[in-house]
Amino acid sequence: MSVTAAQGFRAAGVTAGLKASGKPDVALVVNDGPSRSAAAVFTSNRVAAAPVQWSRQAVSDGRADAVILNSGGANACTGAEGFQNTHRTAEKTAELLGVSAGDVLVCSTGLIGEQLPMDKLLPGVEAAAKALSGEGGAEAAEAIMTTDTVKKEAVFSGTGYTIGGMAKGAGMLAPGLATMLVVITTDAQIEAAALEMALREATRVTFDRTDSDGCMSTNDTVVLLASGASGAVPDLDEFSRGLGMLCSKLARQLITDAEGASHDISVTTINAASERDAETVSRAVARSNLFKTAIFGKDPNWGRVLSAVGTTDAAFEPENLNVTMNGVQVCRNGGVGDPRDQVDLEGRDVAVVIDLKAGEESATIWTNDLTHDYVHENSAYSS
Template identity: 60%
Template sequence: MTVTTPRGFRAAGVPAGLKSAGPDVAVVVNDGPDATAAGVFTGNRVKAAPVLWTQQVVRGGVLRAVVLNSGGANACTGPAGFHDTHTTAEYAAGALSSRNPRLLIGAGEVAVCSTGLIGERLPMPRLLPGVRAAVRGLSRDGGAAAAEAIMTTDTRPKTTVATGTGWTVGGMAKGAGMLAPALATMLCVLTTDAVAGTEALDEALRAGCRLSFDRLDSDGCMSTNDTVLLLASGASGIEPTPDELTAAVTAACHDLAMQLLADAEGATKEIAIDVAGAASEDDAVEVGRAVARNNLVKAAFFGNDPNWGRILAAVGTTAAAFEPDAVDVGINGVWVCRSGAAAEDRSKVDLAGRQVTVRIDLHAGPAEATIWTTDLSHAYVHENSAYST
């Protein structure tokens, strides 16, 4: 049920002492026959060294292995940090090649992903032995251990599988803070034994991310390290149509995204913001994001307060097409606001559960979109004020 479910992949997760306890280094290897891949990366202009490296690897067109570590983001570490990433890839390539003399893997075919505190160098004397141990431990059953090794503040590993006709997509992800407008230290590796060229993978991955990870917005904070990779081994011998591939990748991304949402730092509510009646999908997304990022709205939901006025005020900060006196707002099925003013009694709204659905109808067109977010809780403040100390 993870990255090793599709044929052609092995993985491992081992403890290397980067975190205080537990596995913290993972390796995922594509044994082929193909080694095509695609990647989606953070939109932050301050990119961690492993992101800069892995973007180059993906552009190179051949991706045979991914090394991932928790316990340190290797972001804002300057040229020395980039050298550390390069060294990690070279070391992994060497270790993999020495165990399989038929296949010489180059550093430029090894992606690197890191997650953890920003601004500190990785402890290479611990990381490299960890990489060696992971390469030694690679197995067809190693997906679960790999998913565990990439956890930071996650309370549980996240894995998924989506099935095609004779081929599958598997995946793992980490991320407890979240994504916006691309991601917030989330890492995700998807694998498939389908036969697929780089272009088909790239299209499927972008489509899959667009309606899943890119529509999660826990706090509007954008990470330096976010990376989503899709590796294809071709081991099934079956080439799905682009639509089939996109559907399976999208299903895998959606499943992992909902797992990220459910495990978001300190959240007590999982909030779906359904925006309808928008003049365009971009408008719907802009409105959804504005509501998702509004601290007053988020704090109100933490307090079980159906404060639709704050929602309307958040909508009012956008440039989307709408008339203030035409907007309807529903919370968990109760239309507390019609035509921009109070409607059904707010006391009818039941916010006792963890799931919240906000519906906003702009009455400005046919487009719609859903953004997922969480509430702003004491636990969020606690986790994020105590993280590095």
């Protein structure tokens, strides 16, 4: 399933020993063609990891034959040696597959500021190449997990073609993109330029609006590979819609598995003067630690929503604001609305809707609550 759901792809996940836990930590996805169109988007963090710097360059010609991924080390802030290690990883993969190193993308995830143990990683790459299979998607999805508790996969069936994807990401989930590695494959016949346009639009309204803890990673990468193996030339609208749905499904899986989360929260701003305003307001609320701890405490503390909205430059009048939490309009016209004890926050899903009454645009940010477990997991991560 996932990255091997589409025809023309093989994948593998193996254990190289990068993780202290002894769990799988190297994944490989290979496009057997006939086409090798590719597009990718990367973190906008200016402190970009070595594999991001490498892959950004490698995919710029619109072609990629394979993606080699490792968990157990981010290879970020590792200087010239770190970049050389990424280069060696790509070369080793290329050699084993009989392709050019410049057509191998590299992704890494794990702790920042440590060199990768190449004496373990390179044999891992070799093992992964040997284990490649048309059924290897699930193993690959498992090998990219870090603090993820479940693997993330999704599939979309288009007219005569398939799109499949895998993702990892649990902490450091924030826009542009969330901390995530995502590989998506399709057997549709589609050119790199069209792939890139579809991918940018899909990530803009899915992964870019997934904001678990406001922290932007150094390693985020979303890769889309097209083999053309189905022979189907997709309708571009359908393909974009399908890709968007697939990315949305993966993004929701990321939020649901976010570190320590006990509530999945959608923050939707409606009737904004612009989509940017709507996104800004939703994100300000989604990033408020006070709002997030209140939801953890099952407390419909709408004052913390309003105080976050008030920090933005979006167009609105404070005395017009409405806030609805799980269907109850707790704030009406900037003041007290229906009784807050009518709001039921026992379930996992929380929907907050903010009405700016300033236009017709809307946007949703997906986030989660701030819990004891988040603090616990993140205070213990590298030590």
